[in-house]
Amino acid sequence: MAELKDGCVTPARGPIVPVTEKIQTELTFEKEVYKVNARVGQTAIDFEANAFIEGKGFQPVKLSDYKGKWIVLCFYPGDFTFV
């Protein structure tokens, strides 16, 4: 079997059918926009996230729970990816 090419981040195309018409939609979604941006030298922006912690299971974690310590916060594209 030929190996399938699957990069880390290329989004899937979604529906694979010919486009029959393009319509202008009135539908809009409400989106929360935050007017804050992380910058070096500035206070970190606090947040809460659900987390999995080995030995503890599932629990919400707040960045500010770790205030007073050195923190390394790492984002990555996805579990079970290659790099």
Added chain:
Amino acid sequence: MGVEVLSASTDSRFVHKIWQEQELSKMIQGGVPFPMLADAGGKIGAIYGVYDELAGVDIRGRFIIDPDFVIRAMEVLTPEVGRNPKELLRQLKAFQHNRATGEVMPSGWEPGQVTLKPGPALVGKVWEVWKP
């Protein structure tokens, strides 16, 4: 070094658990010890400038936050290339040394090398002390 690590991706906490069980625990004994955060919808990644809306994922971003909750360093890469933990450790050691002593670390500094004490006496004299 007294550093707390937090990782985050747009995967759910359930996926994190299975990834830990199925793969990470086979690469690191006991699995990764730090909290694995679920950044649903990339909302957290967005405020940290690492959320790719088209791909729907957080790209590789790493932030060092000091005990005063101030961001000291960030490194952001597109997904194809991984980060270098050695460079992270170097930066952590440098920032911790600066916090403890007020001394500064010049370009290319490695732990153990000479550090600089900023002040009038050092102006124009860096070449005398810093010979990497």
